[in-house]
Amino acid sequence: MPMERLHIAFFGPANSGKSTLVNALCGQEVSLVSPVPGTTTDPVRKTVELPGLGACVLIDTAGLDDASLLGPERRRRTLAVLDETDIAVVLSPSVIPSEASVSHLLALLESSSIPIVQYTRGESIESLMERLRAVAPKQEERFLTGNLVKAGDCVMLVMPQDSEAPKGRLILPQVQVLRELLDRGCNALCCTPESLASALKRVTPDLVITDSQVFGLVNRALPSSIPLTSFSVLLAGAKGDLRTFVEGASAIDRLQPGDRVLIAEACTHVPDTEDIGRVKIPALLRKKADIKVDIAAGNDFPEDRTPYQLIIHCGGCVATRTLVQSRIKKALRAGVPITNYGIAIAKLQGILERIALP
Numbered sequence: 413m414p415m416e417r418l419h420i421a422f423f424g425p426a427n428s429g430k431s432t433l434v435n436a437l438c439g440q441e442v443s444l445v446s447p448v449p450g451t452t453t454d455p456v457r458k459t460v461e462l463p464g465l466g467a468c469v470l471i472d473t474a475g476l477d478d479a480s481l482l483g484p485e486r487r488r489r490t491l492a493v494l495d496e497t498d499i500a501v502v503l504s505p506s507v508i509p510s511e512a513s514v515s516h517l518l519a520l521l522e523s524s525s526i527p528i529v530q531y532t533r534g535e536s537i538e539s540l541m542e543r544l545r546a547v548a549p550k551q552e553e554r555f556l557t558g559n560l561v562k563a564g565d566c567v568m569l570v571m572p573q574d575s576e577a578p579k580g581r582l583i584l585p586q587v588q589v590l591r592e593l594l595d596r597g598c599n600a601l602c603c604t605p606e607s608l609a610s611a612l613k614r615v616t617p618d619l620v621i622t623d624s625q626v627f628g629l630v631n632r633a634l635p636s637s638i639p640l641t642s643f644s645v646l647l648a649g650a651k652g653d654l655r656t657f658v659e660g661a662s663a664i665d666r667l668q669p670g671d672r673v674l675i676a677e678a679c680t681h682v683p684d685t686e687d688i689g690r691v692k693i694p695a696l697l698r699k700k701a702d703i704k705v706d707i708a709a710g711n712d713f714p715e716d717r718t719p720y721q722l723i724i725h726c727g728g729c730v731a732t733r734t735l736v737q738s739r740i741k742k743a744l745r746a747g748v749p750i751t752n753y754g755i756a757i758a759k760l761q762g763i764l765e766r767i768a769l770p
């Protein structure tokens with residue numbers, strides 16, 4: 413899996429110089445700078461290559477002490493940024509510990525494992541960079557395919573190219589898995605569900621990786637001796653926590669009429685009529701019991717998770733491991749089981765035991 417971009421978020425009261433600092437690090441005007449407090453309203457993200465840190469996403473946030481009518485909503489969005497933060501830069505000395513919202517942020521940061529860098533106005537960019545490099549978490553190299561493959565294996569990828577597939581391209585997890593298989597010295601063979609039967613007549617693969625949406629269909633076409641997994645299950649291993657997700661999926665058996673399930677998507681996208689999170693998984697769940705399904709997209713992961721009997725998270729293909737890990741912790745802290753799309757679909761189709769886990 414490619415190295416993930418380090419997410420560095422800048423926090424502090426309005427007009428404490430966050431935007432000026434982000435602009436200085438980027439060497440260009442990314443955020444509007446003005447002496448008027450509260451110029452930055454929603455978090456502003458900029459991807460930049462920083463010496464010694466590689467590709468980073470700098471996140472400029474709204475002032476935590478925003479007193480406008482929209483203030484509480486902006487504060488909520490600012491604090492939601494913590495889920496994706498690898499390093500928090502807190503601007504001082506304007507940070508006044510008695511300022512309730514800033515104290516709240518500092519308390520949240522201290523209770524998390526997010527490294528904090530306090531920045532004092534006037535400090536040089538070189539000195540800040542040095543401190544950022546010193547606290548930057550080391551990234552381990554992770555393979556999406558884990559221990560499921562070895563050099564020389566033949567891996568068959570089943571990728572539906574129907575109306576839901578983006579026109580003219582493959583989706584990110586498919587591209588990443590293909591590249592990884594080549595890097596690991598495997599032979600990759602691509603087919604669609606329609607051409608699977610003819611592909612299986614030609615070769616007997618060591619592993620089949622499919623889109624979770626066609627898990628049932630591929631499973632029926634495949635001899636049980638051939639290991640089967642999905643792109644979403646691979647993401648569960650690389651970004652999430654397989655054990656937690658498999659345990660979480662067992663909550664599906666306990667769902668009762670009237671229970672609530674949260675479908676959490678890590679990004680916002682325009683759903684189509686066959687959307688996996690909004691249409692297909694809810695339909696499978698409702699076959700089990702008359703339950704209520706809520707959707708949370710992008711940064712709108714709800715602060716109160718307790719109304720839910722289960723959270724089903726997307727694969728998080730464009731999210732970082734930090735974000736998915738943070739959501740797992742939040743769910744478990746609220747005592748709510750959490751699983752992901754691929755594992756939930758395998759469970760709902762009664763084939764979870766048959767699925768190869770990385």
Ligand code: SF4
Binds near residue numbers: 677678680681731
């Ligand atoms: S981040 Fe999640 S919701 Fe967005 S495209 Fe990837 S799997 Fe789908």
